[in-house]
Amino acid sequence: MTKYDFNQPINRLNTSSVKWELTKEIFGTSDILPMWVADMDFAPPIEVKEAIQNRVNHGIFGYTFAKASVSEAIQGWVKKRHGWDIELSWIKFHSGVVPAISTTIQALTKPGDKIMLQSPVYTPFFTMIEKNEREVVNCPLQLSNHRYEIDFSQMEECLQSGVKLFLLCNPHNPGGRAWTESELRQIAELCKKYHCLILSDEIHSDLIFKPNRHISIASLDESYQDFILTCLAPTKTFNIAGLQASAILIPNPDQRKSFEDTLAKQGLHGLNLFGLTALEASYRYGEEWLEQLLEYLTDNLETAKSFISKQIPEISLVEPDGTYLLWLDCRKLGLSDLELKNQLLQKGKLGLEPGPKFGPGGEGFVRMNIACTKATLLDGLERLKLSFS
Structure with missing residues (x-):
């Protein structure tokens, strides 16, 4: 069985990545860790890349x-x-x-x-x-x-x-x-x-x-x-x-x-x-790759749940059955949505999706993407903590 290494970091700069290269346009600053839009920092299954490469090698499109x-x-x-x-x-x-x-x-x-x-x-x-x-x-x-x-x-x-x-x-x-x-x-x-x-x-x-x-x-x-x-x-x-x-x-x-x-x-x-x-x-x-991805995402979820409950108890996690997106309830912090955004960006240097973007009921929430390497996740969690310390 192929073992996929989801801990391997991949530099996504200079690839026209919305997530990594439009931070200045979206958040007003480029010196942040982006954990917002719903795409992953993982390469797709080898077979997918090979199938595309085979079409490229054919040469007629x-x-x-x-x-x-x-x-x-x-x-x-x-x-x-x-x-x-x-x-x-x-x-x-x-x-x-x-x-x-x-x-x-x-x-x-x-x-x-x-x-x-x-x-x-x-x-x-x-x-x-x-x-x-x-x-x-x-x-x-x-x-x-x-x-x-x-x-x-x-x-x-x-x-x-x-x-x-x-x-x-x-x-x-x-x-x-x-x-x-x-x-x-x-x-x-x-x-x-x-x-x-x-x-x-x-x-x-x-x-x-x-x-x-x-x-x-x-x-x-x-x-x-x-x-x-x-x-x-x-x-x-x-x-x-x-x-x-x-x-x-x-x-x-x-x-x-x-x-x-x-x-x-x-x-x-x-x-x-x-x-x-x-x-x-x-x-x-892609099934073998997906099964290994789900194991990795499950571990990321447990890591995030443990960190938030112990280190940032004022924030509550809405328990997800699926996706790789965490919906974080920050209302106990007593901050407005603008204050939440500013502290995340200015203190934590962290880019998350603001809750009001998702309509009524999103006030006081932020969305965090955990489909990333464990190192990136831990960095993001520390930045989340720093934002409200």
Whole structure:
């Protein structure tokens, strides 16, 4: 078995890295440790790099298409990792999950329609609704004992207002919840009752800490597949976001046709050659790498939990079921969000995602990316402590 060395530092400067090279533009200073945007500091599986290199060595990069083997790789991965039998005809491709969300909104709703989300949540959920001239309906999550829960009574009230589409984040970003079967069934039954479509963003579905497991909401009942679309991608899992490759599963043929028509209006007809190559190689050969990554991330999580509880007890960690993102509750520090940001940058020289970016309920929180070497993590934790000492 290949042993991957996730402790090996990789210099990402001068590679057009958003995370490492745009600190001045984003934080106003370049002398910080960036632990904010959701990409990892690890090289992807060897087989992915080899597959790309083989295409480079061929030397011709003309028009390309997604061979059946690409969809078959997705189908096999979803079956093996998540126990869900999907049909090849359901699979459509897009350059990323966020563009797929935008295309779905354009294809299946109209300007002025209500679209529901659950804050605090991934920022582009808000952006894609607003930029497409739809109305945001927020059904905020409830934080209880350092864990997010859904207020289903409130959700039903929101749906009764005429919501056309619900953007579900599973696993949840930034809260790290992998929603349970019971929770997902309640969501699906409510949306079914009120004729509301569901678009489930499952980009973090492979990044789950044991003994938790990811459940695709559309897999729970065949009838759900008529009104649920599912976004997935290898980009977070295997750290290949720059290659821009994702898939969306659309079982309903009418919805699939609307999605295809909207892509055609946008002039989009497929993924780039290297995105397709990396997507297939990731899902065919990346499992061993992923299992070792999950062990490393689990150790990083335990290290962070222990450090924060002992060294910075004023900060509480929202317990994650998955992802490599820590949602840190800093409200006991008694600081405003601006003061939190300034102390992190000026005292700790640490760049984290500010909570308000994730909408209502994010005030007093910050998000920290722990998909980095152990040395970087320890450095970041010390900087976090210094920020508030």
